[in-house]
Amino acid sequence: MNVLRYFARSPAAMFGLVLLGCIIGFALFADVLYPKNPLGLAGRPLQWPDLTSRFLLGTDASGRDIAAQLVHGARTTLIMAGVSTVIAIAIGIVIGAIAGFYGGWVDNLLMRITEAFQTLPNFILLLVLVVVVGSTMTSVTLAIGVVSWPPVARLTRAEFLSLRSREFVQACRAIGLRNRWIIFREILPNALPPIIVYGSVVMALAILLESSLAFLELSDPNVASWGNLIGHGRKVLRSEWYVAAIPGGAILLTILAVNLVGQGLNDALNPRLRNR
Amino acid sequence: MLILQLAVKRLMSSIPTLLILLVGLFLLLQLAPGDTVDALIAQLGGGSAETAEELRRYYGLDGSTMARLLDYLWRLVRLDLGFSAIYDKPVATVIFERLPVTLLLMVLSLSFAFIMGMLLGIISARKVNGWLDTILSLLGMVFYATPAFWLGLMSIVIFSIRLGWLPPGGYYDILAGNTGLAHVWDVTRHMLQPTVTLALIYMAIYLRIMRASMLEVSTLDFVRTARAKGLSRNQIIRHHILRNALLPMITIMGLQAGAILGGSVVIESVFSLPGIGKLAYESVIQRDLNMLLGIVFVSALMVIVVNFVVDLIYAYLDPRITSEKV
Numbered sequence: 001m002n003v004l005r006y007f008a009r010s011p012a013a014m015f016g017l018v019l020l021g022c023i024i025g026f027a028l029f030a031d032v033l034y035p036k037n038p039l040g041l042a043g044r045p046l047q048w049p050d051l052t053s054r055f056l057l058g059t060d061a062s063g064r065d066i067a068a069q070l071v072h073g074a075r076t077t078l079i080m081a082g083v084s085t086v087i088a089i090a091i092g093i094v095i096g097a098i099a100g101f102y103g104g105w106v107d108n109l110l111m112r113i114t115e116a117f118q119t120l121p122n123f124i125l126l127l128v129l130v131v132v133v134g135s136t137m138t139s140v141t142l143a144i145g146v147v148s149w150p151p152v153a154r155l156t157r158a159e160f161l162s163l164r165s166r167e168f169v170q171a172c173r174a175i176g177l178r179n180r181w182i183i184f185r186e187i188l189p190n191a192l193p194p195i196i197v198y199g200s201v202v203m204a205l206a207i208l209l210e211s212s213l214a215f216l217e218l219s220d221p222n223v224a225s226w227g228n229l230i231g232h233g234r235k236v237l238r239s240e241w242y243v244a245a246i247p248g249g250a251i252l253l254t255i256l257a258v259n260l261v262g263q264g265l266n267d268a269l270n271p272r273l274r275n276r
Numbered sequence: 277m278l279i280l281q282l283a284v285k286r287l288m289s290s291i292p293t294l295l296i297l298l299v300g301l302f303l304l305l306q307l308a309p310g311d312t313v314d315a316l317i318a319q320l321g322g323g324s325a326e327t328a329e330e331l332r333r334y335y336g337l338d339g340s341t342m343a344r345l346l347d348y349l350w351r352l353v354r355l356d357l358g359f360s361a362i363y364d365k366p367v368a369t370v371i372f373e374r375l376p377v378t379l380l381l382m383v384l385s386l387s388f389a390f391i392m393g394m395l396l397g398i399i400s401a402r403k404v405n406g407w408l409d410t411i412l413s414l415l416g417m418v419f420y421a422t423p424a425f426w427l428g429l430m431s432i433v434i435f436s437i438r439l440g441w442l443p444p445g446g447y448y449d450i451l452a453g454n455t456g457l458a459h460v461w462d463v464t465r466h467m468l469q470p471t472v473t474l475a476l477i478y479m480a481i482y483l484r485i486m487r488a489s490m491l492e493v494s495t496l497d498f499v500r501t502a503r504a505k506g507l508s509r510n511q512i513i514r515h516h517i518l519r520n521a522l523l524p525m526i527t528i529m530g531l532q533a534g535a536i537l538g539g540s541v542v543i544e545s546v547f548s549l550p551g552i553g554k555l556a557y558e559s560v561i562q563r564d565l566n567m568l569l570g571i572v573f574v575s576a577l578m579v580i581v582v583n584f585v586v587d588l589i590y591a592y593l594d595p596r597i598t599s600e601k602v
């Protein structure tokens with residue numbers, strides 16, 4: 001309860017939460033707001049945004065409604081970024097927990113693999129993965145999860161290293177609990193708060209990775225996505241710059257909201273910062 | 277000398293990491309649907325199965341996976357990255373032609389982000405929670421949340437299309453045929469937008485780290501002592517706080533080198549710069565797997581070298597490191 005109160009005290013965090021709530025709302029009610037296929041022909045192409053017309057935010061070069069693509073794109077972005085964040089955190093926790101708990105050669109090996117992943121810029125690694133698994137929504141989501149776990153693993157490992165010799169763990173060993181139980185039921189809940197906060201960073205990066213990939217036309221072309229829309233808008237940038245500008249603004253606001261919520265959680269969960 | 281020893285030891289330990297990475301990706305790419313020969317035949321407009329078979333033999337694409345992996349690694353030892361069927365040139369040649377552009381973009385934007393982030397971070401930390409600090413934090417947050425490719429496009433709209441001040445893309449004006457200083461000026465004009473775009477996004481991180489680290493260091497005892505000696509505020513910042521506050525910045529620089537390289541893929545595509553980022557993108561589209569592996573190898577090497585340099589700078593700034601046992 002205290003955590004929530006500290007969270008609510010920060011205006012920036014609350015602003016982020018409200019913003020994120022709005023975006024989630026749009027994503028949830030996309031089918032109600034725009035029941036038609038957002039990628040279908042809606043009207044004359046390249047109509048400028050006009051709040052009094054049928055197309056609030058105008059149409060793109062193929063005559064598709066930008067507002068409809070924006071709302072459905074919110075759903076795509078949140079699903080892809082959300083699921084890939086969960087994948088990244090799951091892989092990161094398992095690898096980091098095993099490395100930190102057992103130490104020795106297991107730790108050495110796992111950390112070498114983590115380092116190998118981190119030596120390569122994750123966007124380039126993502127390109128390589130996309131070549132292999134293809135550009136469907138599922139495969140891209142998976143690929144983003146697979147390139148994003150190393151920092152989570154390092155964080156989890158650091159937490160486990162500091163927790164594994166505490167008294168409560170020794171007590172667990174003394175009463176003969178199995179290692180798996182100690183790792184996931186005893187240590188992990190104590191290590192979880194910073195990992196969850198870090199999840200907001202992973203999610204913000206996942207949104208960036210997905211939209212960059214879609215912008216380069218390497219993500220799924222069959223779903224409405226903000227990155228795709230910017231990629232299409234680039235071709236008419238000279239005169240109809242709003243096609244690229246609008247979805248970019250949506251990406252910016254979403255990442256900003258995720259970052260603000262993450263920072264608010266961090267400040268609320270970190271007792272040392274509370275009284276500042 | 278001890279510094280160098282330590283850094284070289286770190287450098288050596290990155291060799292097995294590089295090996296794991298390359299073997300892993302080589303095996304992974306074997307699973308990719310379609311190879312260079314498929315792409316080549318598609319470019320030719322179709323061909324018989326026999327031609328494909330012959331081409332595969334010519335480019336060494338037949339034979340077992342294991343044999344090809346060993347062959348690949350043995351060639352890497354001799355710094356031979358293989359042959360690109362698409363460009364009809366050795367991979368290494370194409371990459372080295374493209375490398376200068378990417379290096380220029382990386383060095384310029386990294387230094388710009390570092391220096392601006394440092395200065396603004398110091399300004400922020402001097403008056404914590406003042407109006408300037410609030411505005412800078414806010415701007416930093418917004419830029420941090422901005423997708424690089426979008427910022428680049430909007431910058432093109434404003435500075436190239438509306439105002440017509442800067443060229444919208446390219447490395448230099450080929451038709452102008454400039455030489456000497458005129459050429460340098462031409463390249464500068466072309467590089468300005470991509471550099472600033474990339475730098476603005478990474479600057480936010482440096483600003484935040486610098487501010488936090490200045491605040492952290494200024495609470496330490498030796499700063500209080502310096503103040504008690506009667507030193508002025510600027511003297512304390514310059515001689516006592518700055519050197520210590522820079523350490524986390526250097527660490528972040530090492531971590532960011534890879535991210536900036538990844539960011540250059542998108543930025544080079546936006547501004548049509550002929551660097552290795554754009555090359556990576558093109559080789560994905562063209563299924564030029566040899567080229568892609570070559571780029572992976574070179575980017576990993578670049579990240580390792582940057583971290584080596586960062587280790588050296590770190591040791592120079594923090595005298596405690598050298599006194600520790602290696």
